[in-house]
Amino acid sequence: MNLKASWTRAWLALVVGTVGLALTVSASAQVETTTTTTAHKASVQTTVESGEVVYVSGNDLMVRASDGSMRHFANVPESVRVTVDGQQLGIHDLKPGMKLQRTITTTTTPKTITTVKSVTGTVWYISPPSTVILKLEDGSNQKFTIPKGQKFDIDGQMVDAWGLKKGMKVSATKVVEEPIVDVSQSRTVTGQMPPPPPPPPDVPILVVYVPVSAPAPAAVAAAAPPELPKTGSELPLIGLLGFLALASSAGLRMARKSR
Secondary structure: OOOOOOOOOOEEEEEEOOOOOOOOOOOOOOEEEEEEEEEOOOEEEEEEEEEEEEEEEOOEEEEEEOOOOEEEEOOOOOOOOEEEOOEEEOHHHOOOOOEEEEEEEEEEEEEEEEEEEEEEEEEEEEEOOOEEEEEEOOOOEEEEEOOOOOOEEEOOEEEOHHHOOOOOEEEEEEEEEEEEEEEEEEEEEEEEOOOOOOOOOOOOOOOOOOOOOOOOOHHHHOOOOOOOOOOOOOHHHHHHHHHHHHHHHHHHHHHHHHO
16 A cells, blocks of 8 residues: 555654554554544424425426515426325325425534554664665565654654664554534425315395286186167156056055955
């Protein structure tokens, strides 16, 4: 593994000794690398968006947002689901007038990636204050760059690169910490069916009166018999009455005489 460039800004600790590496280096792997990730406290942000379905054609969706703006969602995936009244609906099940609400939960987690690289070897060449060549356990030589001002612990004494000597058994460890931010999002979409159409308004009932001529009564339909023509006068009747009066008078006289 080439560490010429990567060791220029790293922490290089050279500890003299034949034993006691913090990380064991095997004979086959001259440089060992371990990486650990530490997660710190996460922050959660929730955003809620609402709107009304205006137009659906194939996988294209047009929604009127709560602020009145129009939003076009092109090529909505078939996998997208909307929860409406407990049912999972797809893009082809949406209808104009449906109310949609999308909840976006964003979780931001800061993390620290710690990479530890260690190597064991024998000082083969030292060019203070910046260069050292180690002979590794497989017999190969590898050059490392020493950061400026680096101190080394040798037999309990802190020395710089000038204190290194050829033939010393050393272990080198490089620790790199890299902060990163992990951002993840989860989205849920719920909806409501459009309200039912309103009932028709109350319309007053107009009563139109159409006069109908009643048929003539049956009794009236029969024509009254025509009056008989007058063929004589009342004189004969008067004469008859006078005759009866005379006759009664004569009868009364005869009755008186007989008494």
